[in-house]
Each structure stands twice: as C-alpha cells, then as structure tokens.
Amino acid sequence: YLKLDESDMVTFSAPVNIAIIKYWGKSCQKLNLPMNSSLSLNLNQDHLQAKTTIATSSTFIKDRIWLNGKEQDVEGNTRLQACLKEIRRLARLQAVKRNEDVHRVTRCSQKVHISSRNNFPTAAGLASSAAGYAALVAALGQLYRVDGDLSGVARCGSGSACRSMLGGFVEWVKGGKSDGTDSIAQQFVGEEHWPELRVLIVVTSAQTKAVGSTEGMQRSVETSALLQHRVDNVVPDRMKALTDAILNKDFSAFAEICMKESNQLHAVCQDTFPPLRYLNNVSEQIIRFVHAYNEHCSDTRVAYTFDAGPNAFLFVLERHLSEVASLIYKIFGPATDNATDFFRGERFKAY
Numbered sequence: 148y149l150k151l152d153e154s155d156m157v158t159f160s161a162p163v164n165i166a167i168i169k170y171w172g173k174s175c176q177k178l179n180l181p182m183n184s185s186l187s188l189n190l191n192q193d194h195l196q197a198k199t200t201i202a203t204s205s206t207f208i209k210d211r212i213w214l215n216g217k218e219q220d221v222e223g224n225t226r227l228q229a230c231l232k233e234i235r236r237l238a239r240l241q242a243v244k245r246n247e248d249v250h251r252v253t254r255c256s257q258k259v260h261i262s263s264r265n266n267f268p269t270a271a272g273l274a275s276s277a278a279g280y281a282a283l284v285a286a287l288g289q290l291y292r293v294d295g296d297l298s299g300v301a302r303c304g305s306g307s308a309c310r311s312m313l314g315g316f317v318e319w320v321k322g323g324k325s326d327g328t329d330s331i332a333q334q335f336v337g338e339e340h341w342p343e344l345r346v347l348i349v350v351t352s353a354q355t356k357a358v359g360s361t362e363g364m365q366r367s368v369e370t371s372a373l374l375q376h377r378v379d380n381v382v383p384d385r386m387k388a389l390t391d392a393i394l395n396k397d398f399s400a401f402a403e404i405c406m407k408e409s410n411q412l413h414a415v416c417q418d419t420f421p422p423l424r425y426l427n428n429v430s431e432q433i434i435r436f437v438h439a440y441n442e443h444c445s446d447t448r449v450a451y452t453f454d455a456g457p458n459a460f461l462f463v464l465e466r467h468l469s470e471v472a473s474l475i476y477k478i479f480g481p482a483t484d485n486a487t488d489f490f491r492g493e494r495f496k497a498y
C-alpha cells in the first residue's frame with residue numbers, strides 16, 4: 148500500500164455548534180451569505196465532534212470522500228467542490244506570494260482522499276454537516292499550508308459550518324460585501340468564559356427531516372413575511388442583548404433570548420408556505436416542561452432551543468444539571484408514563 152509522508156496526511160476535528168441567534172435565510176444562495184448575523188455556542192469536542200483525515204498523493208487519480216466509512220459521490224457534490232476549489236485557489240495564491248518552490252505550488256493540484264467521522268451516532272439526527280465541513284476545511288488548510296481565516300471557505304460548504312471553526316461563543320457576522328469576503332466567523336468569548344453553562348441534548352426522533360434546512364430556508368425567503376421583519380427589526384437588538392447577557396453570565400437574560408429565538412425560527416417556519424414543521428409532539432411537551440419548571444422554581448433554570456429538527460438542546464447551569472437531567476429522564480425517558488401528570492403539577496411533588 149501507499150506510504151505517505153507525515154506532511155501528506157493531516158487530521159483535524161471540529162465541534163458541533165448550537166445556534167442561539169439563528170441563521171435562517173440567505174441573501175446569496177451560491178455563496179451561502181446569510182440575511183442576518185447569528186451566534187452559536189460550540190460544544191465540547193469530547194462529546195460531539197467531527198474528525199476528518201485527509202491524505203494527498205501524486206498517485207491519487209481523483210478526489211474521494213468517505214463519511215463514517217461509506218464512500219460518497221464527490222463530482223455531484225457542489226458544496227464539497229466549492230470548498231476544494233477555493234482552498235486550492237488560496238493555497239496557490241499564497242504559495243506564489245511566498246515564493247515557494249514549484250513542488251508546493253503543484254501539490255495543490257494533487258488529489259485528496261478524505262475520511263470524516265462523527266463521534267456521535269448520525270442516526271441521532273443531530274446536525275453534523277457544520278462540524279464536518281469545519282473539520283474538512285481546517286484539515287485542507289493545514290495540508291496546503293493556507294494561512295489566515297478559513298471560516299469563509301467553510302461557509303461555502305455549509306453556512307453554519309463557519310461557526311464551527313472556532314471554540315466558545317462564535318458570531319457569524321453577515322458582512323456587507325457581495326463577494327462574501329466579510330461574511331466570516333469571529334469568536335465572541337472562549338469556552339473558558341462561562342464553564343458552568345451546560346447543554347443537555349434530548350433526542351426525540353432519529354428520523355431524517357422531510358425538508359432539509361437549505362431548501363426550507365429558501366422557501367421561507369420566498370414566502371414568509373415574518374422573516375424579513377425578523378431580520379430588520381428583531382435580530383439586531385437580540386444580538387446586542389444576548390452578547391451582554393453572555394458577558395455578564397446572566398443566565399435568565401440568556402435563557403429568555405435563547406427561547407424566543409427558537410420560537411421565532413419555528414414561527415417563521417409556520418409562516419412559510421407551504422408551512423415547515425420541524426418540531427414534534429415531544430418537542431412541544433419539552434417546551435411546556437421548561438416553562439412549567441421555571442415557573443415552579445420561580446427562577447429561570449432551563450432554556451430550550453431547537454434547530455431545523457425535533458431534538459431539544461437544553462441549557463442549564465451546572466448546579467441544576469443533575470436535577471433537570473433526572474426530571475427529563477423520568478418524564479420523557481424510555482420507560483415512563485406519558486407526561487400528562489407532570490403538566491397538571493403533581494409530578495413536581497414526587498421529586
């Protein structure tokens with residue numbers, strides 16, 4: 148088999164990110180430019196990450212990719228092609244600028260073999276393309292020795308992938324240039340800023356969604372009146388309030404914005420024609436649980452957010468984690484009665 152030089156093979160991992168201020172709607176489909184800026188929390192990679200290994204060799208005859216061990220089509224994958232093309236363009240440009248030898252310049256024309264894996268089950272229905280494209284672009288950047296910000300390249304793969312290029316709280320600034328060069332990710336604060344903040348992921352369905360995000364958000368752009376209102380009148384103030392809440396580690400302010408953002412995303416989906424429905428009945432019950440629980444505690448202890456799927460992301464401070472996790476498990480876990488009693492209030496007495 149092929150013997151590769153160390154410099155011919157690189158491995159990179161990237162985290163899954165969860166949007167608090169949501170990206171939904173593009174101003175340019177080709178470049179994945181968003182209608183509004185968004186902000187996410189990137190998860191600890193020990194739990195959820197995509198890991199990508201890329202090898203290059205002059206003997207490879209075409210670019211190939213395997214996702215979780217299964218080979219995928221490369222030719223028909225326009226997003227992957229866009230990332231490969233852009234990173235090779237940057238690599239050549241930088242190599243020439245640095246007066247590097249021909250070998251390094253021509254190396255950018257060599258084909259790559261890519262293997263990407265998630266450390267969580269794909270069947271869990273959790274978005275993995277963001278982490279996947281981020282790991283891919285970071286690895287390609289390293290392989291081709293491309294300096295500078297690569298979040299714009301990851302954005303070409305999948306919009307939200309640009310936010311997985313960094314850790315902690317990350318803002319994807321929408322930018323204003325038509326070529327997208329200023330539509331990039333910026334770290335707002337690192338993960339060390341708010342270590343008490345935890346995320347519980349409640350998988351309510353492992354089924355793949357009927358309408359993917361790309362298609363769904365395009366339908367919203369074309370038909371939802373609420374979307375433009377949100378972009379113009381809601382998101383800018385919310386972004387400011389959210390960043391203040393994060394800086395002050397004000398959980399209750401953070402939680403309110405987080406839940407309102409999730410609700411507005413799904414309101415836009417409902418306002419889309421034909422409507423998009425990503426939440427299921429269990430998601431709706433979880434929303435009711437969170438509000439009932441916070442009211443019961445006379446304190447905001449849990450916040451939910453849902454992306455384009457029915458699985459819940461619950462934010463909670465570490466000191467309340469075990470109580471919330473055990474409640475969730477008892478109410479929504481596999482071997483419990485349905486949640487009806489809980490919503491009448493009796494369940495609270497039992498714990």
Ligand code: 2P0
Nearest residue numbers: 166169170305306307360361454455
């Ligand atoms: C987000 N989502 O901000 C929002 C919230 C889903 C709901 O980013 O077409 O997979 O690849 O740019 O990034 C999902 O959209 O869409 C998404 P493309 P992407 O996380």
